[in-house]
């Protein structure tokens with residue numbers, strides 16, 4: 001059994017950034033990683049802009065100006081101001097070449113065409129310089145940048161509608177188990193509703209993975225082999241849940257062996273998620289997550305998500321880790337490292353009830369995991385602990 005740290009480093013060292021790239025529309029690029037520098041096709045701003053509502057001035061020798069024109073945002077023909085002349089101007093409007101400062105309207109008195117400054121105005125005041133964010137021909141956003149909402153806004157402001165990105169991996173989620181039935185069917189004694197597929201798919205969608213398909217298989221060796229053989233040909237990542245432990249009807253490990261998948265690790269000294277498996281074929285990566293729902297989700301965040309992000313080109317990815325004071329006491333049983341469902345709020349973290357790997361009721365209100373390393377056995381109120389923030393809202 002390997003440690004959490006070893007397992008994470010095996011995932012990070014085994015998965016490499018995809019060599020496939022594609023050009024996609026900016027509107028669907030959230031979470032993708034740029035495969036090429038984006039060079040700005042324009043100066044931004046494209047012209048000298050007024051940053052305020054007020055008066056554009058050709059600065060003169062006195063505080064008195066003659067107002068000769070009005071310039072609204074979007075106006076394209078601009079007046080010529082002589083020294084001592086002003087134009088009424090509004091935020092976002094183009095500043096005439098002949099103007100060298102903007103006086104904000106709160107600092108002037110204006111009557112008909114007469115303007116009096118009540119405060120000194122410095123040269124260049126309240127003017128956004130042409131190209132002050134980025135100049136035409138400069139790199140606006142470098143290859144390797146993750147496209148977030150601000151990046152989409154910035155590139156859209158440059159008039160860009162398509163960008164080159166690293167292709168995101170395709171993912172198959174496979175649930176295993178005779179006991180699993182779909183919602184909408186009455187439960188017979190011994191059956192449970194299948195919940196991992198929708199949960200993991202949602203977690204992936206939340207992290208901008210949309211090329212995700214789900215499959216199910218009963219506890220049957222031949223069917224498991226044949227489904228995974230088929231999926232191996234079609235998907236970059238296969239995420240299996242359940243059937244990876246040691247029971248007589250746990251066929252996933254045996255199926256992966258039959259298919260000659262190269263194991264990279266099996267069993268991690270952690271709770272939840274001890275029987276976590278990670279392996280690879282020539283074409284793809286396979287994670288087998290324990291079927292217990294909370295173990296499945298915890299392993300997704302800690303191992304699968306970093307793997308998917310690296311494959312997508314986000315090679316520096318890790319979930320944010322912070323330190324916070326615990327508002328709870330916690331006593332660990334056993335010597336496995338633990339990922340504890342927790343709620344972080346205002347510099348404090350509360351370890352939630354219901355830590356069993358089968359329990360989702362408190363995972364549903366958790367926004368973080370407290371990480372308790374192998375050699376820490378107890379948390380006391382006010383102890384500083386390591387908190388892993390979850391990408392949930």
Ligand SMILES: Nc1nc2c(c(=O)[nH]1)N[C@H]1C(S)=C(S)[C@@H](COP(=O)(O)OP(=O)(O)OC[C@H]3O[C@@H](n4cnc5c(N)ncnc54)[C@H](O)[C@@H]3O)O[C@H]1N2
Pocket residue numbers: 175176177179180192193194195196197241242243244245246247250272273274275289290291292293295357358
């Ligand atoms: N003798 C031993 N037994 C077990 C060990 C062990 O070391 N020795 N490890 C335990 C640990 S720890 C875990 S975690 C589980 C993992 O088992 P599997 O990955 O084989 O998962 P299953 O047995 O198939 O299922 C476990 C549990 O989760 C429920 N489940 C499974 N899939 C789903 C799903 N898609 N949606 C909802 N619930 C699901 C399943 O019904 C079981 O209750 O093994 C321990 N056993």
Ligand code: MOO
Pocket residue numbers: 270271272273274275290292295357358
């Ligand atoms: O590893 Mo299991 O998830 O402890 O119950």
